[in-house]
Amino acid sequence: MEEAIDLRQLMGRLKKRFWLIALLTIIAATISGVVSFFVLTPMYEANTQILVNQAKSKEQFYSSYELQTNVQLIQTYNDIIKSPAILGEVTKELNLDMTPKQLSNQIQVTNSQDSQVAHIVVQDTNARLAVKIANTTAAVFKNEVPKIMSIDNVSILAKAELDESLSPIKPQPLLNIAIAIVVGLMAGIALSFLLDYLDNSIKDEQDIDQIMELPVIGVISLIDEEELKGSSVSSHSLTPARGGSHSV
Template identity: 65%
Template sequence: MEETISLRELFQVLRKRLWLIVLIAIIAATVSAVISFFILTPVYESKTQILVNQAKSDEQLYYNTQTVQTNVQLINTYNDIIKSPAILDKVIKELKLDGTAKSLSSQIQVTNAQDSQVAQIVVKDTSAKRATEIANTTASVFKKEVPKIMNVDNVSVLSKATLVESASPVKPQPLLNIAIAVVVGLMVGVGLSFLLEYLDNTLKTEQDIENLLELPVMGVITTIKDVPKATNIQRPDLTARVPQRGETLGS
């Protein structure tokens, strides 16, 4: 027998277990809020920009397209140099940081737009002040060391990272986490509701019997409640004398 479920039945299932769906969504949102506000450590972000550009000589009055393209291609190499121990070991020593160049490298991201001579050094740390110091020191050390490594002096610091007093962490984002938790909670609640409905094989209505037996229901026996005992009914006097033959009642 092929079973079909109408859209109305689906809504009835959701309506019947709406309390379960809402409860799971509330629990998920609460757990997410507690983790975001009280457990996860805030992470701050700081950025600085460097410009890769060969200084113009007195004889060079305009920029050569080939020179610009060469500088753009050098940025990819510089990205690797910035995150190398040759630079980060000096940053750690200068700032007296705990950890290794490898751990510091995981906090640093170097990006640049396509065909751009500007590279951006992004540093993430649990301290906003320390993130700013690492970003500025990394740019400064790289500018100082790149002529020794590449035999070319074409790097300048375009903008330094600044420390904002009311800096907001980039993660965690409590509101976003709570919103995601609510959506996930609703999905889990809906899925669990349909699973419970699928596993429930009890017969509850006349329609369930008709669907199972494919026979019409001829009658229904309703639930009979107990009749309350009467308290004011006068019982007959069982001790009254039975009249003898020839006697009349009342004599």
Template identity: 50%
Template structure:
């Protein structure tokens, strides 16, 4: 006989193991909260923006046309690579006396630019908020100076330097998100274990279990006899014996 599980059986299993499911979910959330609040190092982020434009000689000053802007946009892709190159980051490390290498520092720097925009954003992440500000500003300043030599152009201006905030908030870890993800994982794990325990439980509790196990139809049932009726019957028997 092919074994089938109805939707009602699924809900019964979940209801039966509800304490296990809730317990695992709560435990996962608590563990994620403890790790996020007490063990993970807060990471702060600071950003600075630079503007890439087309420098013209004073006698050639005129409005930029679409070709000039397109040229600048093409340069941005090259600049994004140069900013994170050892030629720039090695001097940033030297200026700030950082105990790291260009290869390690580049992991903490993100260079982005909006589509069809001449503005490039340099974002730096670091466990210390003040150091993130210093690295972002120094990277922009070093790049602005070194690009004159590397590409023989002077078309980079610092648009918005990074500023140290009084009470900065870390960007990582996202404690609430970590706890929410842990809650979902705990819930899924609890439901999975609940169904696994139900599947491994071979005890016989109802008539259908007997039919499935023996592959035979049930001919009759013995109704349960309430305990209070046993007491009443014994009392009546004893009373009758006394009367006799």
């Protein structure tokens, strides 16, 4: 029969090593805060939108076939936007000190399902540069795609704008610190249980009862050596007196 877990006993063990749990939690939160505020470089994000539609014609409506064709073209355009043919021109125009492949790592092109709108998302440590890269990429793509695919059906729907109150998307110091507190707390609790499991020493009568399963019939209290010396000095000694009696 398995021994039942006593919650009060578990809480007592955690309380006994509360200092260890608190120390690990504080250390984890401090390290996370220092890294988030002083080590990691803030990253900003800019977003521009392009619209894929059919070339202008005399028809006043789109057929379902034309709409489906535009949606399928979006997937092709996503690959073209991040190609050296487009990003090479972007790096030249902005005089960027990076290769088209390096710039591609900073750009993400996405679109919602069955949507003709593509989002060009650019991340950079400089907010102003992120906006320039996003808008320039959209403009270069719009100009170059007729040469690449012999089709002119791309429009810039919304340009990226620089907001003075723009805050970095990462790192998020408060979130990182909160996660570090939880991790430190869990690590402290786990380490406390591990130390308690490895500790086989007997410290009090409760340990004798729990570990050895023997009844405790008596306890010898520890006597402080200083108190013992003091009591011996203040005690009276018995000396023999005349007439066979003892004086106190």
